[in-house]
Amino acid sequence: MKKAQNLVAIVSMLVLVCCGALLLNQKVSAAGEGKITGNVKFEGAAPHMRGIDMSKDPYCVKATSANPAHMETTLVGSSGGLENVVLYIDGWSGDATVEKNVPIFDQKNCMYVPHVLPLDVNQTFKVTTSDNTAHNIHPLPNPMVNVGWNQSQPPGAPPIEKSWKNPEAIRVQCNIHPWMQGWFVVVKGPYAVSDSSGNYTINNVPPGSYTVKAWHEPDQTQTQKVTVSAGQAATASFSFK
Amino acid sequence: MRTGLQKWMLAVGAAAFFMLPLTSRAQLTTLDIASRDNMQSHVAGHTGHVDDGKDDYHRYCEGCHGDMGDGNGEVAQWLQPPMWPKPRNFQLGVFKCRSTPTGTLPTDDDLFDAITRGFDRSAMPIWSVFTKYQLANLVAYVKHFSPRFVSEKPGTPITIPPEPEVTPERIKNGREVFNRVQCWKCHGVQGMANGPSASTLQDDLGFPIAPFNFTDGTRPKCGDTDQDIYRIFMTGLDGTPMPSFADNIKPDEAWDLVFYLRTLMKQPSKAKEIAKTLNLKPVNPNP
Numbered sequence: 001m002k003k004a005q006n007l008v009a010i011v012s013m014l015v016l017v018c019c020g021a022l023l024l025n026q027k028v029s030a031a032g033e034g035k036i037t038g039n040v041k042f043e044g045a046a047p048h049m050r051g052i053d054m055s056k057d058p059y060c061v062k063a064t065s066a067n068p069a070h071m072e073t074t075l076v077g078s079s080g081g082l083e084n085v086v087l088y089i090d091g092w093s094g095d096a097t098v099e100k101n102v103p104i105f106d107q108k109n110c111m112y113v114p115h116v117l118p119l120d121v122n123q124t125f126k127v128t129t130s131d132n133t134a135h136n137i138h139p140l141p142n143p144m145v146n147v148g149w150n151q152s153q154p155p156g157a158p159p160i161e162k163s164w165k166n167p168e169a170i171r172v173q174c175n176i177h178p179w180m181q182g183w184f185v186v187v188k189g190p191y192a193v194s195d196s197s198g199n200y201t202i203n204n205v206p207p208g209s210y211t212v213k214a215w216h217e218p219d220q221t222q223t224q225k226v227t228v229s230a231g232q233a234a235t236a237s238f239s240f241k
Numbered sequence: 242m243r244t245g246l247q248k249w250m251l252a253v254g255a256a257a258f259f260m261l262p263l264t265s266r267a268q269l270t271t272l273d274i275a276s277r278d279n280m281q282s283h284v285a286g287h288t289g290h291v292d293d294g295k296d297d298y299h300r301y302c303e304g305c306h307g308d309m310g311d312g313n314g315e316v317a318q319w320l321q322p323p324m325w326p327k328p329r330n331f332q333l334g335v336f337k338c339r340s341t342p343t344g345t346l347p348t349d350d351d352l353f354d355a356i357t358r359g360f361d362r363s364a365m366p367i368w369s370v371f372t373k374y375q376l377a378n379l380v381a382y383v384k385h386f387s388p389r390f391v392s393e394k395p396g397t398p399i400t401i402p403p404e405p406e407v408t409p410e411r412i413k414n415g416r417e418v419f420n421r422v423q424c425w426k427c428h429g430v431q432g433m434a435n436g437p438s439a440s441t442l443q444d445d446l447g448f449p450i451a452p453f454n455f456t457d458g459t460r461p462k463c464g465d466t467d468q469d470i471y472r473i474f475m476t477g478l479d480g481t482p483m484p485s486f487a488d489n490i491k492p493d494e495a496w497d498l499v500f501y502l503r504t505l506m507k508q509p510s511k512a513k514e515i516a517k518t519l520n521l522k523p524v525n526p527n528p
Contacts, residue, residue, distance in 0.1 A: 056437045057426075058527070134423035136484035140445055143333035144269075147389075148445065149344030150477050152484040154422040160488065175482030176426045178441045 032230030036212055037201040038237040040085045040194045046076035052179045059133035060110035060177065069179075072115040073217060081198020082216065082240055084116040088202070090211040090223055092189030097122045098204060099190060102161075104128055105172075105182070107135045107153065112172070112182035116217065118191045119184055121167060127160040129153045139172040139184060146170060146186070169215060183217055201233075214238045268311055269332050273388070280385035282377050284349040289377030291385045297375055298382045305364060306331060310386030316364070322448035326363045334389030335445070337478040338463035343485035345396025346389055352380045354464065361460040399475055401468055402492050407500045407512050409519055415501025418494050420526040422486055424474075427452040430525050432505035445480045452483070458507035465508070470499050 049070040054060035075083040099120035106113045108130040119125055127137050134154040141148050145168045151160055164170065164186040174180035185191075192200040202212075207230045214222045226234040282289035299308070305328035307314040312330035320327055329336070338355045339347040347355075353376055359367030371379070384390040405411065419425065427442065429435040432455030444450045453461060463473050475495060477485030490498060503512035504521060515521070 056441075134426055136482065138482065138484065143335050144388075147344050147393075148335070148479070150479065150482070150484040151343060152422060152486045152489055154489050157489050175442055175484075176423075176438045178438070178443075 033204050033206050034228040034230060034232045034234065035201055035203050035205055036087070036089075036192075036210070036226055036228060036236055037233050038087075038199075038235045040082045040087075040198040040200065040214060040216075040237070041080050041239045042074065042076040042082040042198075043239050043241045046080075047074050049074065054110055054177070054179070057110065057133055057177060059131070063109040063131070067109075069109065069111055071179075072111075075115075075196070077196045077198060079197055081194065081196065083194055083196050083198065084114070084216070085194040085198070085200070085238070085240070086116060086118045086185040086187065086191060086215045087194070087200050087236075087238075088118070088187040088191040088213055088215075089189050089205070090213040092187075094189055094206060096188075099123050102126055104159075105184075107131055107137070107174070107180070110135075110177050110180060112180055114182075114193070116183045116185060116193060118193050119164060119186050120191065121186060121188050122163050122165065124161055124163045125184075127151075127153070127162065129155070129157055131155065134176060135174045135180070136176055137172065138175055139170050141168055141170045169217070169219065171218075185215060187213075205234075212236045214240075216240050269309070269386070269388070271309065274309060274332075274386055277385040277388070277391060280381050280390060282349040282352075282380035282384060284353045284377050284380055285373040287374045287377035289349075289374075289379070289381035291378075291381050294375075294378030294380075294382030297371070297379055301368070302379070310383070320364055322444070323451045326360075326444075326450070327446065327448060328364070330446075331383050331386035333480075334387035335480040337480060339396070339476050339479065340398035340472055341396025341476060342399065342487060343477040343479055346393055348395045348398060349377075349380050349384075351395075352383055353377070356380070356383075358462075358464060360462045362462070399472065399487065400492075401471055402496070404467055405493075405496055407503075407515065409515055409521070411497045412500045412504060412512055412516055412521055414494065415497035415499070416521070416524060418490060418498045419501055420524065422489055423526075425526065427482065428455065430523050430527075432456055432502070432523070442482045444482070450481055455502060455505040456507060467499050467503075470502060471495055474498070 052069045054064060077083060097120050103117060103125050105117050105125055106128045110131060129135055132155045134152060136150060136152045138150040139148050145166050146164050164184060167186050167188055170184040172182045172184060190202050190204050192202040194200045205228050207228050209227045211223050211225055220240060222238050224236040226236050228234045278291050280291050303314055305314045305316045306312055310331035312328045314328060317328050334346060336347045339351050341347055356368050356376060356379060359365055425436050426438045427436045434452045434454035439452050442450050461470060461473060463469055475485065475487045477483055500512040503510040504516035
């Protein structure tokens with residue numbers, strides 16, 4: 001009887017210690033942080049991004065006359081790299097809101113710059129306008145997940161500061177210029193977005209084993225497992241179709 | 242040994258647990274909604290209770306807003322936007338007529354007023370037959386469908402300064418504001434709902450929606466006093482393309498804009514008389 005109780009006690013201690021070790025493993029101090037880097041490719045012929053008819057608003061037509069605007073749903077670089085893929089750590093259990101800079105989401109030449117803005121949960125961002133025409137900025141989250149809003153930004157409008165409470169890929173649109181469609185991709189923990197060659201680097205990743213998730217609009221995702229060692233870069237490359 | 246009842250409860254519990262992540266995105270379960278049965282409202286000098294609003298809701302509102310408040314009552318299928326907007330989905334907690342900033346919950350008073358007022362250009366009737374106590378209970382009932390009313394407080398109502406005297410200068414300035422912030426993009430230069438962006442407007446659920454036509458004599462949905470109109474463009478109609486202009490129109494200018502909008506509207510008003518005498522007309526901002 002007594003023996004059995006001892007055994008139970010020992011086993012529970014072991015379980016506790018193991019769990020503790022696992023948790024700590026992901027929260028090692030910032031000093032020895034590593035990173036995750038890689039490339040995102042598009043497989044096959046790049047889809048045609050059709051031009052945008054902005055004739056609804058003469059200002060937009062003029063603003064883009066030298067550099068005609070086109071859709072930005074699948075942007076493939078010359079080497080086959082896929083742009084605007086958001087890379088982050090699935091199931092991040094480290095510190096809350098590790099990304100502390102205040103990124104800008106600008107309305108410029110009747111398009112969103114950037115087209116895809118990744119954000120940490122509760123990270124502050126600014127919506128600005130560089131245009132001399134009125135926009136309304138209208139994110140469309142799932143109301144069960146995040147709270148939406150709709151604000152006008154006429155020429156010269158002051159920036160709007162906002163943040164999102166929960167992870168979600170949120171489509172954002174301008175009702176005045178219906179071709180203006182972009183994304184706030186809200187994730188937990190550190191993130192990166194692929195550049196025009198498809199390259200990315202997620203910085204500030206404490207050593208540990210992780211699942212990297214890659215998101216491309218509207219709702220494609222892929223995952224890969226990586227192990228990050230102190231001060232080192234782990235690689236994970238992805239390929240979308 | 243577990244009793245039959247215990248086993249049954251476990252099974253239901255487990256099923257509910259595993260279904261939650263699936264349903265929470267699209268639609269709430271009766272279980273989840275029932276967990277908010279103690280929701281209250283405090284309005285018109287009464288405390289409203291869910292239990293006391295239940296019978297009236299199911300008799301008078303369910304046909305459109307649905308048994309579960311998801312806007313999918315029997316009648317909903319016959320309502321075709323943009324002529325006939327779909328009944329509100331109360332589970333989402335997103336409301337058009339608020340005294341509170343965009344992205345915040347309405348106050349109990351806002352919901353009370355919306356129900357009493359009814360919605361012009363929609364199937365939503367005017368509910369003036371109820372007592373204030375019945376209405377307070379209905380407000381509690383409407384709120385209990387959405388988890389937002391538990392996790393968040395209503396926004397702080399915007400402050401509306403006292404209405405100044407209408408003058409020709411104010412009307413002219415209001416016309417400038419209308420052009421500067423570009424209300425005409427949707428509403429049209431004359432306010433006839435025919436701006437360049439009018440034809441492609443959609444609400445948050447993807448249904449076509451028309452901007453308000455100031456000239457045809459219909460009433461704004463969120464009230465037709467001068468204060469109501471002030472509130473409409475300063476808070477926006479959440480769930481629709483109509484944005485909030487709170488950051489871009491100063492309180493004093495906002496009154497000027499109200500006066501100018503009055504000159505576009507068919508209803509008689511002092512502003513309209515002044516505009517008529519002085520021949521103040523809309524100015525096309527597009528060369």
